[in-house]
Amino acid sequence: MPERSNQTMDDNYPLDANQLAHYAQNQCIKLKNVLTEYEIQHYNKAISAKVDALNVEKRPLNERDTYGKAFIQITNLWQRDDAIKSLVFSKRLASIAAALMQVDSVRLYHDQALFKEAGGGYTPWHADQYYWPLASDKSITAWIPLQKTSLEMGALEFSAGSHELRDGRNLAISDDSEDAIQRALSSNRYRHIIEPFDVGEVSFHAGWTFHRASPNQTDQTRKVMCIIYLDGEMRLAKPINEHQQLDWDVWCPGVQVGEIIDSPLNPVLFKRP
Template sequence: MLKRFSMPRIPPMNSTSIEISELRQQLDAPFNLSKEQIAFYVENGYVKLKHVLLPSLLEHYRVAISGRVAELSVDVAPMNERDTYGQAFLQIMNLWTKSEAVREFVFGKRLARIAAELMGVTGVRIYHDQALYKEAGGGITPWHADQYYWPVSSDKTITAWVPLQNTPQEMGPLAFCEKSHRFQIGRDLEISKESETTLKEALQNFRTEDSGFDLGDISFHAGWTFHRAGVNASDRPREVMTVIYMDEDMRLVPPKNKNQKLDIERWCPGINIGDVIASPLNPVLYSTREKTNPEAVYA
């Protein structure tokens, strides 16, 4: 029997129009990324950055994001009827196409610029976004690498993982296997019990970073960096918004598995193999080549 996913009551926001305008400006304001932070990302395949966005900004957009997640998660099976993937989190993709407020957040240049600078590219396009909500009592997110799913021509891909509340260990924060973005074993595994078992053994000699996140902290990880998350042992959902970026010159390649074939259909409409992934769903969000003014599908 299906049930409606219920979110905690979202309190009304009392922000003035001036305050909201100031919050929006911060979405595009540059972040002072240090050479040491870039070097850490290149070496380890991820980086956790402190105080990237103001807690008040995240709370403002949390209301919009969580509201749409609740509306779009009307019918979800009970936890005990889902598979390992389904127990890990509720997943709503390309939420920016379903809410103008979410679009504002996802299209912010601050995070996009960080993504470009960490990867050492001139600019980035959006591949897609994902709201990842691990319900209270939600299970583990198995070890996996995101780029298994992506039919792209290079490893210049990166995900911003943005918690919308303080996320201590008990809530299941994202955990990273350091230096695993150069590891070849497991790149043919989709997220599953098998990937958890196989990679847990294969990566046992690598260091794992699994500390919590304060509100305002954001992590960035490479497409081939192996990562996981523990159970949510708290009494409230772990609310997280993510944005996947790719090099603005990224090209579409032939799919290597059924998941990549589905990704071509969903996220790269109208793009031919070998072409730059410049569909209406993949606008440039930040570039040093020219002033960016994303023109993209919104429905």
């Protein structure tokens, strides 16, 4: 698949000391040229076809709640398409996740396509780990736009260093989380990173880093693929809300509280040699 015969999805994307230090401090980073234009086009086609085939949301935007307006969400596409699996299982991306988290191995938690439709609503401020029954903070999401993504389209925004903030961690994605977290972030003066994404640029953010996106004010769908990785040694924590219980049932089948999350849905995708 890769454009040049000497390039594979398992090749290395080296990170320098500044990038590692940036992530350690801010728990979010944007990296350019992680994928080539050719690779993005290839995965855009494969992922768009699956999202079209699997999407059951037919209501007009004005009949949906804030979460429903924010994006169409289709999960674990790797199980349904081998081309998409080559992206989700790629060592190029998984090795970046391991390097940023400073762990020896990473597992898959799950993947998801997040398509913000033309005219789609904003994604309220939130932290992902509210939804996840995890025993440590060593989780990370690769947010992979499948086109050049302007601010008007709903590029992902981060509050750098906000993983330290406890306020707002207990809020589900909603208009209330947007308001309450915005207030908490402003009074703590974290840097708000709002930048467009080039083709091939990918961001990585930690499970407790607050993030949001603006509405899609263009006439094109903002297509994004996300891959969520866990430290290979991550253990299951006792759920503290109904979302975490659901995630346990769906993404960690058969794993007991306190055990390493190594169900068949959570393969190790990268291990340091």
